[in-house]
Amino acid sequence: MTAPALLALAHGSRDPRSAATIAALTDSVACMRPDLRVETAYLELAQPDPASVIDRLVADGYDEIVVVPLLLTHAYHAGVDIPAVLDAARARHTGLRILATDVLGIQRSFLPILDARLRAALREARATELDGLVLAAAGSSDPLANAQIARAARAWGAHHNLPVLAAFASATPPATGEAVRQLRADGKRHIAVGSLFLAPGFLPSRAAELALEAGAVAVSEPLGSDPEIARVVLARYAVGAVDLVPIPV
Structure with missing residues (x-):
């Protein structure tokens, strides 16, 4: 068969x-x-x-x-x-x-992939300090979908013992730039952004652009293959x- x-x-x-x-x-x-x-x-x-x-x-x-x-x-x-x-x-x-x-x-087994992508971005940016994280995702008009992202962000931040905010590229605030500025307002100066997207595209690119404009030290590539x-x-x-x-x- x-x-x-x-x-x-x-x-x-x-x-x-x-x-x-x-x-x-x-x-x-x-x-x-x-x-x-x-x-x-x-x-x-x-x-x-x-x-x-x-x-x-x-x-x-x-x-x-x-x-x-x-x-x-x-x-x-x-x-x-x-x-x-x-x-x-x-x-x-x-x-x-x-x-x-x-x-x-969003599987827990995806978080090590996210970490690997972020480490690569930090190396490329020659960033050696980190005191805050932003988890960037597409976002949705569905609050339950956004809550999934927020839970993943909390788990990721707890794993690294760093403050973390979830950010969204569409549909709902905060955008990545807003999240980076919020952490900077709390005194953080070395903020990196993890891209919780499967593949490159307009939304991940826009999220990265806004984060870097707001002062992020590095933004990872999407999870990819x-x-x-x-x-x-x-x-x-x-x-x-x-x-x-x-x-x-």
């Missing part, structure tokens, strides 16, 4: 670095599981779109597809856009069994594949 196809569904960006990062991540997933058909699609701003990839998989004989959203929080895209993609696919293809797993989320993130993708897929197995009645 052919295993269900894995469709990694990313947000999408006009920045070509974003697609390159997502491609590197899904290539890593495919290398870990060479028995799987692994495809990538984007919700917006980039191609291919999910409908065309799903149609191609069906044309190639796949009647089971597990969609893994490459999202760090469960916000609008996960709650509205992805269900719409699935409903449209089922309407086009009678008999297609397709489901979406939970989003990647990492074996641990690939493992989480496959863990999500494994749960989804089991959920597709029919239950005898």
Whole structure:
């Protein structure tokens, strides 16, 4: 029996670095599981779109597809856009069994990746002191999604025994520049920013720009492609594949 196809569904960006990062991540997933058909699609701003990839998989004989959203929080895209993609696919293809797993989320195992990216940024900036942190993320109109970011920020700050503020690149304050200025107002002078984004794009670039303008000593690159993130993708897929197995009645 052919295993269900894995469709990694990313947000999408006009920045070509974003697609390159997502491609590197899904290539890593495919290398870990060479028995799987692994495809990538984007919700917006980039191609291919999910409908065309799903149609191609069906044309190639796949009647089971597990969609893994490459999202760090469960916000609008996960709650509205992805269900719409699935409903449209089922309407086009009678008999297609397709489901979406939970989003990647913010795993504790992602924090060491964040640390590694920040250490690289600190080395490049030749910054040797650190007395404050900002955790920058996309932000959402969903307060629960923003609360996830705030919890991750607290955990990250506690790990380093440093004061930390969460900042958001859209939808809700504070922006990264505001967060850096707030820490400076509290007497901190060596503030670094960790980028809790999966891939480069407009929002991470804008967050970095605002942070540096406000006096941050360094801003890390997004998480990017990492074996641990690939493992989480496959863990999500494994749960989804089991959920597709029919239950005898």
